[in-house]
Each structure stands twice: as structure tokens, then as C-alpha cells.
Amino acid sequence: MKKRIAVVAIAALMAGCLTNVGTVSAAEPTEITFWHYMSEDKEGKFVNEAIEEFNNSQDEVHVTAQYLPREELMKQYTIGVVSGELPDCGMVDNPDHASYASMGVFEDITDLYNSWDEADFMEGSINSCYYDDKLYGLPWGNNCLGLFYNKSMLEEAGVEVPTTWSELEAACEKLTTDTCKGLAISAIGNEEGTFQYMPWLLSAGGSVDNLTSDESKESMTYLKDLMDKGYISKECINWTQADAEKQFASGQAAMMINGPWQFSGLSDDAPDLEYGVAKVPKADDGDYASVLGGENVAICKGANVEASWKFLTWITSKEESAKICEAIGRYSPRADVDVQEMYKDDPLNATFAEILPTAESRGPSPVWPEISEAIYSAEQEVLSGQKDVDTAMSDAQAKIDALDK
Template identity: 55%
Template sequence: MKKVLVLIFVISLFAYLFAGCAKKAEAPAPSTNNSAAGETKKDEQKPAESKGEVVELSVWHYFGSTDGPIFEGMCEEFNKSQNKIVVKPEFVPREELLKQYTIGLVADKLPDVGMIDNPDHASFAAMGLFEDITDRVKQWGGGDQFFEGPMKSAIYKGRIYGLPQNSNCLALWYDVDMLKAAGVEVPQTWDELAEAAKKLTKDGVYGLAISAPKNEEGTFQYLPWLLSAGADIEHLDSPEAIKSMAYLAALVKNGYMSKEVINWTQADAEKQFATGKAAMMINGPWNIPAVKQDAPNKKWAVAKVPKDKTFASVLGGENFGIIKGRKVDAGWEFLKYISSPEMSKKYAEGTGKFSPRKDVMQDSTVFKSDPILSVFVDQLQYAMPRGPHPKWPEISTAISTALQEALTGAKSAEQAMKDAQAKVSEMLKSK
């Protein structure tokens, strides 16, 4: 019966698989292992670990051509640091990974350790993919060094099923010269943002650009507004939640944001900002290279997403978990290694992605001295995960649908959010 349920679950994931909240993996990095991974069964792996034999640990990841070599270099360093475990990383394309996990649960063909996009972690923990490592994390004592949001993304029903490996979030980008010419200060509140967007909207330029398509990317961009208003996904029909949706709808209705935001990806929003068609945008650090390339002479900066009740952002990034019943002891040693301050710092500074560890981000001179990256680091403390919930793909679809309905005027913000709440109420009961 469980296998039947798993097969049903993969069907519901297809629409979700192709909508990213952040930068997709680039061309595959060279892999040190091209064979099929993780076909060892649970009752076969224990003797290999208990007899003191060298344990081969298969690890699935979708790191690309930039961060892949750095990660695989970390794997090589781990192998050289001891003589009991040999890690064999294997690249699996991002768009294939969830399908391979789901099929693997049925066919018993899985790795020993696997990478997972953080909003999907709870879904697969609920399906039984990942090992519960709560007690190991507590004994390790390193769990309290992670930012709240990244750590929360690896927790399901109060238990820990993995560790965050890298993180990102959203912030407000602004054109320095445009704000100066309009006499606008960098907005810190919703009221200030609306007023700034009004003054900056002229001569074919919109005050603000966001990404609001009917997929995970739209939900990702909407959540900071929901959270800042003091709302949450369990009460989408609350006055606070409705206020957050009505705020964005008003920006479109008043002409301060383009009606086309419902079709824009975050890469599209970057192009609007880089070409001077938007004075401000909400976007993530993965678009820093794009803006530098597209607009090398533009003077721009970033600030925290303006707040209503509190500053807020949404969490992006990846986690790693140990596949349930596989080589758990060896997997935990590897997880601790790549999550250590030294390795986390090495990966973060080598890739420009953020470490989920507070101690690393606070001590890294690379991030602290950079006027752009340091703002994202500050914003990261307010970044909360999507969910976590095993039905997140369905919940996300309900939210992004409401976003589309409100921004197009098909429904009032209140009606759109009430309808979204009706859709997710049953899903939330399974938390």
C-alpha cells in the first residue's frame, strides 16, 4: 500500500518540479561516480559498517559547474581525512532528483546520502526517505549554530531529518541614481515603499518589479509579504494575510508595478531592473552576476525587504539528509564534516552562496566586507522556510493561484485568500 501511495505522490509533484524558487543548477560538474547509486539494502549495510571494512558512501547532488567542483573537492578532502569511509558523489539533474527519489522508494534504488531543495524536505521525510537524526544532532551539539529558518526546513513533526547545507533569501534591490533623482530615501516600511514606487514610476519606468507567476517562484516571492504582516500559511484568510495580498494588488492597480509581473520569472525581473525599466526589485543573490554583466555601469545597492510589522524574507537553498536505513553511521560522519564551520565556510566563500551557520556568516570577512552580500546576510536572520509541510507543493499552488487572481483583478484579495484557505485547510490537517 505504501508503494502505491508513493507512486500517487510523484504524479502530484510533476508541475512543481519544473518551477524553481532560485537559480537552477548549471551544466553538470564532472562526477567521480557514474554508476548506479545506492542499491545496497538496509540489512546489507550494517555488517559493512560493523566489521570495520571500508564503507562506500554514495551521495546524490545537483550542484552545477560552478559549485560542483567545490563540493566534490570537499568529498575528496573527507576521504583523505580518514580511512574508513569513501564518499562517491554522483550528479543527478535537479529536474530529475525528486522523481528519482520517489521511484527509488518503490524500487529500492537510492543513494546513502541525498541533497534536497529545502521546501521539499518535509514532503520526503513524511514519505520515509530520510533518517531521523534528532538524537545525533543533539549529541553533536552543533545544531544551535544554524540560523532558525534553515534549521527549521529540515524538521518535520519536531524531529530532525537532515542538515541545511547552503541558504539564500530575498532582499530589495534599488537603482541609486534613480532614487536620488526622485528625492527618494531607501524605503524601510510598506508605506515608504508604496510612496517611493509612486514617485519612481514615470517615463516607462515602474517603481518596483517582482516575480509573480503561477508556480513556486511566485509563492517564493510572495511569502515575505505574508510573513511581514504577521500572517502564516495556516491562516491565509486572516486580516493580516489579506492585507499582504491587497498591498501587492494595489501596487499593480495603481500602476507602480507592471501587470506583467504575473508572467515574470526572477530572471525576468532582473532584466527589467538591469535595463532601467524598474527602479527597484525584489530578488536574490544568485542574480548578482547577472546584474553586473547586464548593467556594468549601473549604480545599485540592496536593502532588507521593507516591513509591515516586522522584517521578513523567505528561505531558499538546499539540505542534505541520510537515506533511511542505509549507511547511517557513515552518512552522519559525512554530514557532520560538510556541515562543520571550516567546510561550510569553504563552500560559502568559494561559491558566493550563504552558509546556514550563524558563526560562519558572522566571522567571514568575505561576506562582512561586501556591501551587497552583507545585507543578504543580515536579511537571512529573518528568512523562514516554505512550510515545512509534506503537502507543500499543493499549498504552494493554492498560494500562487491566489496571487495571480488578486494581481489580475480576477478576484479581490479577500476572496482570493479565502478561496486559497479553503483549498489548504484539508492539507494542513495532515501536518
């Protein structure tokens, strides 16, 4: 009798379970946050589109993006590592990566990376994510600098696209008028200023490690001479790279030093402008030089590592990397993406794709922000007339030598 009652009870229990199977709700996706500094009205819209695509592609992880201006985002990383209030993952300018990794902002993902079958990045790009022989992020998008030139202005002035410093100076002389400067650059007092100065420094044979060499001083002297002759606006010490783009788009500059992220801005600001892109002119006895720019992505301390890794490996995968980098004016850092083949029918992007492999990185160094500050401060001091080249470069070198590297 007892045995029969037990069997009936078990059967009833199983029946109840089966009837409830259809009412069990699916688990909610894991929520994570992603910080970035891509402007909402430009590159940011493509970031948001990519994140929406990721969220719709699976139901395990849901990403919420938050935009912060670059300087504010960097500040919040510094504050967050102390307060414990960090996002799950975020963006970082590649020369700053080692610095924030050294502060403890990012998680060590070395083991995750080594077990990722699809890991295939260019050496220079992935190296920017290392600190103390451990990996703290993934490269997300690369760029570099080139010379933009107004085709009509050069043609009317009878000027060929300059390839050397002497040719650039001669071109500026012919192109500069009462309403138009020959060249627009950004020499602002932040990382953008250092970024824009680096091609001149490197082409002359100068070095961040020796700012007092004749070659290093030659590069600064050259820019100061262009300004003194009126070929570069004195206002460039206040200009961001976006401001330089505005000068070029409005016809107030015949040429500018800038990067491919400005294509969308030029399309909006001057849709009928006919322009070309070339390598940054080289020192007369030097080599062409450009500098590697772009962003990395990383998982923050205390984050949901598993969910964040799922998102970051998706957004840096071969297919997604090629797609989003093309949209936001970057070039994929992946070795398995043939960037030159992608842009073989696009002269503007093809030029940058040609420049990119030889672009040199800034750092990586945990004290790069301090090194950069010494460099852009020297440039500001020289271009504003506060110090002569010898004094400014010597003072900058002394600051760098005093750093605990």
C-alpha cells in the same frame, strides 16, 4: 624430523607473505552519488569544486554529483521512493524537507547527529530538518529576501530608499516610465512565488494559518494595487526570480525583490551597475519581514549511510560551510560561523546578514507543498484578475483547511 619440516614450511610461508606485502593494492573508495539543483553555469560550479576538494582530501569515499533542475529533482525523489532508485544523498529546499521525510525518502539520522561533536547549527535552520521529532538531514545554506535598488535611477528621480509600503509606492510612481517599472517581483505559480509573497504577508501581520484575516488580505491588495497602477509588470506572474534579476540588470526595473544568490548573475549581466540592498519595505503599521530560504542535505533511504554521513558532515562543517555558502550566495546555518563579522566590509552581504536572523521559515510541515500551492495560486488569481482578493484568499484558506495536517 617432522618438527623440522613444519618449521621450514612455516618459515617459507611467512617469507612468501612478506614478499607479497608490497604488491597488495589499496582498497578502492566507496562510490556514492549526490543529487543537487544548483545550476551548472552558476552555483553548481562551486558545488562541483567543493565535491572535488572532498574527493581529493581523503581516499575512503568518492562522490559523484548529478545536477537536476529543482522541479525534476523533487519529482525523481517521489518516483525513487517507490522504485527504490534514489541517490545516496541529495539536496532539498528547506520548506519541502518535512514533506519528503514523511514520504520515506530520507534516512533518520537522529542518533548520528546526537553523537557528532561538531554539530552546531542555528535553531531555525536545524528545525527545518525535523519531522515527527526525528532528524532527517542537515542545513546546508540559508538565504533571505531583500530590496535591490538602482542607485543612479533613485538619485536621478530624487527618491530615497523606501522603508515602508507608502514610501515604496511613492518611489515606484516616480521611477516608473514607458521603458522601466518601479519594481520587479516574481509571482510565478510555484514555490518561488510563495517565497516572494511571504514578506508582504508577514509584514502586514498576516499568517499562513489565516489567509482571510484583514491583515492577510491587505498584503495581497497592496501588490494588486501596485500592478494596477503600472508599477509592477503584469508579466511577473510568469517570472522566476532569475527573470526578475534580468529585468533589474537590463534597466527595465528600478528595484526588485530578490536574494543574494543573484549577486553572481548581476555581476555577469550588468558588471557596471551600481546598486544597493535594503530590507523589504514594511507595512506602514507593521514590522520588517523576510522569509528563510535555502537548502538542506539528507541521506536517502537505502543509501550507504556511513559514506554519505562522512561527506555530509564534511560539507556542512564550520570551515567548508562558510566557504561554500559565501561562494554560492548563501549564509552559513552554523551557529559557530559569525556571518556578520564575515561581511562587515561588504555592504551588500552585510545587509542580508542583518536580515537573516529575523527571517521566518516556511513550515516546517509535511503538507507545505500543498499549502504553498494554495498561496501562489491565490496570488496568480488576484494578479491576473481571475478573482478578487476576498474570493481568492477564502478559496486558498479552504484548500489549506481541508489538508490532513
